[in-house]
Amino acid sequence: xxxxxxxxxxxxxxxxxxxxxDLHIADGRVVALGTAPDGFQxxxxxxxxGLVVCPGFVDLCARLRxxxxxxxxxxxxxxxxxxxxxxxxxxxxxxxxPVIDDPSVVELIRRRQRLAGQAKVVMLGALTRQLGGEFLxxxxxxxxxxxxxxxxxxxxxxxxxxxxxxLEYAATFDLTVFSVPYDPLLAPDGCAHEGxxxxxxxxxxxxxxxxxTIVARDxxxxxxTGVRAHFCRLSAAHSVxxxxxxxxxxxxxxxxxxxxxxxxTDRDVGEFDSxxxxxxxxxxxxxxxxxxxxxxxxxITAVCSDHQxxxxxxxxxxxxxxxxxxxxxxTLLPLTLALRDHGLDLNSALERITxxxxxxxxxxxxxLGLGAAADVCLFEPxxxxxxxxxxxxxxxxxxxxxxxxxxxRVKQVLVDGRxxxxxx
Amino acid sequence: MSAPTLQTGADGRLRHLLTVEGLxxxxxxxxxxxxxxxxxxxQREVKKVPLLRGKTxxxxxxxxxxxxxxxxxxxxxxxxxxxxxxSVSTSATVKGESLLDTLRNLExxxxxxxxxxxxxSGAAHFIAQHCLPHVAVLNAGDGRHAHPTQALLDVFxxxxxxxxxxxxxxxxVGDILNSRVARSQIHALTILDTAEVRVVAPRTLLPVGIESxxxxxxxxxxxxxxxxDVIIMLRLQxxxxxxxxxxxxxxxxxxxGLTEARLQGAHPxxxxxHPGPINRGVEIDSSVADGARSVILxxxxxxxxxxxxxxxxxxxxxxxxxxxxx
Amino acid sequence: xxxxxxxxxxxxxxxxxxSQHLDRRGVSDFALVGIHTGGMWIARALQACLDHNDPVGGxxxxxxxxxxxxxxxxxxxxxxxxxxxxxxxxxxxVDDVLYTGRTIRAALNEIFDYGRPASVTLVVLVxxxxxxxxxxxxxxxxxxxxxxxxxxxxxGPDPLSLNILQDP
Numbered sequence: 001x002x003x004x005x006x007x008x009x010x011x012x013x014x015x016x017x018x019x020x021x022d023l024h025i026a027d028g029r030v031v032a033l034g035t036a037p038d039g040f041q042x043x044x045x046x047x048x049x050g051l052v053v054c055p056g057f058v059d060l061c062a063r064l065r066x067x068x069x070x071x072x073x074x075x076x077x078x079x080x081x082x083x084x085x086x087x088x089x090x091x092x093x094x095x096x097x098p099v100i101d102d103p104s105v106v107e108l109i110r111r112r113q114r115l116a117g118q119a120k121v122v123m124l125g126a127l128t129r130q131l132g133g134e135f136l137x138x139x140x141x142x143x144x145x146x147x148x149x150x151x152x153x154x155x156x157x158x159x160x161x162x163x164x165x166x167l168e169y170a171a172t173f174d175l176t177v178f179s180v181p182y183d184p185l186l187a188p189d190g191c192a193h194e195g196x197x198x199x200x201x202x203x204x205x206x207x208x209x210x211x212x213t214i215v216a217r218d219x220x221x222x223x224x225t226g227v228r229a230h231f232c233r234l235s236a237a238h239s240v241x242x243x244x245x246x247x248x249x250x251x252x253x254x255x256x257x258x259x260x261x262x263x264x265t266d267r268d269v270g271e272f273d274s275x276x277x278x279x280x281x282x283x284x285x286x287x288x289x290x291x292x293x294x295x296x297x298x299x300i301t302a303v304c305s306d307h308q309x310x311x312x313x314x315x316x317x318x319x320x321x322x323x324x325x326x327x328x329x330x331t332l333l334p335l336t337l338a339l340r341d342h343g344l345d346l347n348s349a350l351e352r353i354t355x356x357x358x359x360x361x362x363x364x365x366x367x368l369g370l371g372a373a374a375d376v377c378l379f380e381p382x383x384x385x386x387x388x389x390x391x392x393x394x395x396x397x398x399x400x401x402x403x404x405x406x407x408x409r410v411k412q413v414l415v416d417g418r419x420x421x422x423x424x
Numbered sequence: 425m426s427a428p429t430l431q432t433g434a435d436g437r438l439r440h441l442l443t444v445e446g447l448x449x450x451x452x453x454x455x456x457x458x459x460x461x462x463x464x465x466x467q468r469e470v471k472k473v474p475l476l477r478g479k480t481x482x483x484x485x486x487x488x489x490x491x492x493x494x495x496x497x498x499x500x501x502x503x504x505x506x507x508x509x510x511s512v513s514t515s516a517t518v519k520g521e522s523l524l525d526t527l528r529n530l531e532x533x534x535x536x537x538x539x540x541x542x543x544x545s546g547a548a549h550f551i552a553q554h555c556l557p558h559v560a561v562l563n564a565g566d567g568r569h570a571h572p573t574q575a576l577l578d579v580f581x582x583x584x585x586x587x588x589x590x591x592x593x594x595x596x597v598g599d600i601l602n603s604r605v606a607r608s609q610i611h612a613l614t615i616l617d618t619a620e621v622r623v624v625a626p627r628t629l630l631p632v633g634i635e636s637x638x639x640x641x642x643x644x645x646x647x648x649x650x651x652x653d654v655i656i657m658l659r660l661q662x663x664x665x666x667x668x669x670x671x672x673x674x675x676x677x678x679x680x681g682l683t684e685a686r687l688q689g690a691h692p693x694x695x696x697x698h699p700g701p702i703n704r705g706v707e708i709d710s711s712v713a714d715g716a717r718s719v720i721l722x723x724x725x726x727x728x729x730x731x732x733x734x735x736x737x738x739x740x741x742x743x744x745x746x747x748x749x750x
Numbered sequence: 751x752x753x754x755x756x757x758x759x760x761x762x763x764x765x766x767x768x769s770q771h772l773d774r775r776g777v778s779d780f781a782l783v784g785i786h787t788g789g790m791w792i793a794r795a796l797q798a799c800l801d802h803n804d805p806v807g808g809x810x811x812x813x814x815x816x817x818x819x820x821x822x823x824x825x826x827x828x829x830x831x832x833x834x835x836x837x838x839x840x841x842x843x844v845d846d847v848l849y850t851g852r853t854i855r856a857a858l859n860e861i862f863d864y865g866r867p868a869s870v871t872l873v874v875l876v877x878x879x880x881x882x883x884x885x886x887x888x889x890x891x892x893x894x895x896x897x898x899x900x901x902x903x904x905x906g907p908d909p910l911s912l913n914i915l916q917d918p
Binding site for chain 2 (some may be wrong): 181
C-alpha cells in the first residue's frame, strides 16, 4: 500500500520540520517528504488541506483494563479509543491483574493488541514482584520480553532499602524506572487535595507532601544509584521545583504531567462530583500554574492522558467511595493544543505528546523521519467541538470534561501506514 | 433568589436539607422561626400536630447513634408521621451491596422522607441525587461534611439567648478536623452575620484552609475564649489518640478542656454549649457542663423542634403568597 | 374593590349578640381565642367591647391545615399560644371570614390538642357562604354574598377595614 498525504501542514517536532509538505508512505513506512520518490505511484491519496499532519501521539500512561478489569474496558475498546484521539502508541503500567511481572502477561497483552490492530502497546514491567514492594521482580526476563521500563505504579515501595535495591537492579539492565510518587501513609483514605475544597466538603485530604516526600526520597536514591528515572503524573508545585533542581545537578531524570492537571483544580469537585475524583487529586491554581510553567520550560518533558476508564458503577457512590480516574484518551489532543494559550507554539505543544514521550520510553515512535513507521495523525487544529461522554469510543464514559467546548479534532489516523480511524 | 441547587429548587423552596452551606439567610431564618412555633407544640397537653399524617419517615442510619435517631423519631412522631427505623450495618456494603442498591430497596417502602446518617462525606448528597423525585432527604450527618439540623438547633439556641448575631463572638473548641457539626455551625453562624467566629484546637485537629470558611483560628484556649459570648465544645472521639493526633486525654483536658477557671476569660454572660454526648473530664469539666452557663439540655429540647421544622419545610410544595383559604 | 368602613359598629353589635348567646347558655366564664391574624384582631376588639379581662389566646392553624401536602407550610407560621387551661373551659373562637369551614375545622382540632373544652362558640366578622363542611357560626357580624372570582380580606389592626378584592 502506497499513500500520499497531500497539502497538509506537516509538523514533525523530532526533526524540527514545520511546513506545508506532502508525506509519502510505502509498506508502512515514511519514504519521502515533499516530492515523491521517482516512480512512486500512490494507491491512495489523502487530501490534507487545512489539516495538521503529524506523528501519531505517544501516550505515557493509559490503562486498558485488560487483563483483570474487562468490565471497564478491553485492549480492543481502549486502543480503538486511543486512535480516535490520535494516539498510536500507548504505554501500559504494570498494575493489571495479573500484574505485568511475568513474560506470559506481556505476551498475552501483545497478542490481544495484535488481534485488535489499533494503537500499538508498550508495557512497563513491575518493579517488585506482584507490586508487593518486598521482592525484586525478574527485570531481566521482563526486559527480554519487551518491557520498556519498570514501575511499581500506584503501589508504594514503602521500604526505602527495597526501593534502592530495585533501582540498582534496574540500572543493571539499563531499564528506566518510572516512579509514581505517592505515599498513602500521609493521606489515609485521601481522595481530594488537602485544602479548601476538602475541608469544606469534609473529604479526607491528600497533602502535597504525599507526593513531594517520595519525589525527594527517590531523587536521593537515584543520585546514589545512577539509574535513569522518570517521574510520573506530577501534581504539586514543589515537585516541579525538586525535578528542576535535580536536572540542574545533572541527574538523569524526566517528568510528565497528565493533561487535565493543567486545566482543572480541586474547585471543580464542586459538590462531590465524582468525575473529578482523580489520582493524583486535582490541586490548586498555584500548582496548576507551576505545572504549566514546567511544561513550558521543558522540565516536564511530556504530557500524557493517564487514561483510567471506569464502568458506570465505579463512579456511582458517595465521592470517597468512588474509584479515582478519568477517561481521557480522546481529549489528550485538544488539551495539549490548549497549551497554545499558555505560551507554547503548536510545534512545541505537539512535541510533548510525540517525540518527547517516545524518548522517555526509548522507543522508535513519535516521529515521521525517513524510514520511520508511518504512524500518522491528521487533525483540524481549530475546529471546536463539545465533549460528550456518551459519544466516547472508550468504554469508560467518565470524562470530567463532559459538556465542555474544546478545540482541535482528529480527522484521520494511520498506524504503520494503515488507516485505522477516519472521522465521520 | 439564589441559583437552584440540589437542596433548593428553582422556586427557592427547600427540597432536601443536606447542608447549611449556601442556604439563603431567609431560608435559614424560616427554619428557625418555624421551629419556634413547634417549640410551643412540645409544651402542650397533646404534643402532636397532624401535619405529616399518612407520611412515612425512614430513619436510615448507616452509623449507629441512638440519641440522634431518637430525636428524629420523636420529631417525626410529633408531626404524626409513621416512622421506620433502619440501622443498616456496613456489613451490607461489605457483601457488595452498594448504597444505590440499598436505596432502591428502600424506595419500595414508599417512604416520603429519608433521614440519613452515613459515615461517608457526601452520602446524603448522593442519595438526594439518586432517590425518586418525591422523596425528601434530611441529612442527619455525613462523614466529616455536614450535620445541618445540629447546627440549626445550635444557632436556634444561641438566638434565644443572644438574638443579635452581629454583636456576638462565638468560639468553637475541639476536634474541628473531624467534625461535621463544626463545619455546619460555621456556615450557619456566617450566614447569620455573626460578628466573629473562632475555632480553637491544637494544630493536629485543624483542617487545612479552615480560614477560608471565614473563621479566626486560635491554638490557645485562653486566647480563644477571651471575651466570647458563646462557647461551643465539641466531643473528642477516643480514636483520635490512635491516629497520632493527640498524645492523651489527660493532656487534651489540661490544654483544651473547659474548666470554671478558663470560663472566667469569656464574657460574663457567655453561654456554654455541647452537641453531646459529653466526655466529662475530657473536653469539659462537670461543674461547667452542669453549671449556670450551660444550655446543653436546652439544646436537646430545641433539637426536636428544629427537626420538626426541617421535616415540615422539605415536605409538600408552597404557594408564593401563602394566602389563607377558608 | 369595595370597602366596608363601619366595622366598629358591626363589632359592637357582635359583642351584644355574643353576650346574649352566652347568657342564653348560662355561660359567664369564657376564654377568647382568635385565629391568626385577622381573628386575633377581632378577638381583641371584642375583648375591649365586652370588658373581658382574661388574656386572649391565639391560634396559628398552619400545622393543622388539610391542604399542607398541596401548598406546603405557610411561610410565616407563628406560635400558637393559649395562655390558660382549655380543659373544661367555655371557648369563644373568633375568626374574620368564614368561608369553606376548613380553617374552623383545623382550629377545633388544635384546641382539642390543648384539652377538652366545655363548649366552643364560633364568632365571625363576615360569613361569605361557600361552606364545604357542616360548620355554622353562632354569631355573625355581616353576611356577604360574593361574586365568583372575588374574595374578602380584613386589614388592620388599626384601623380595621374589610375589602372585597378580585382573585389574583
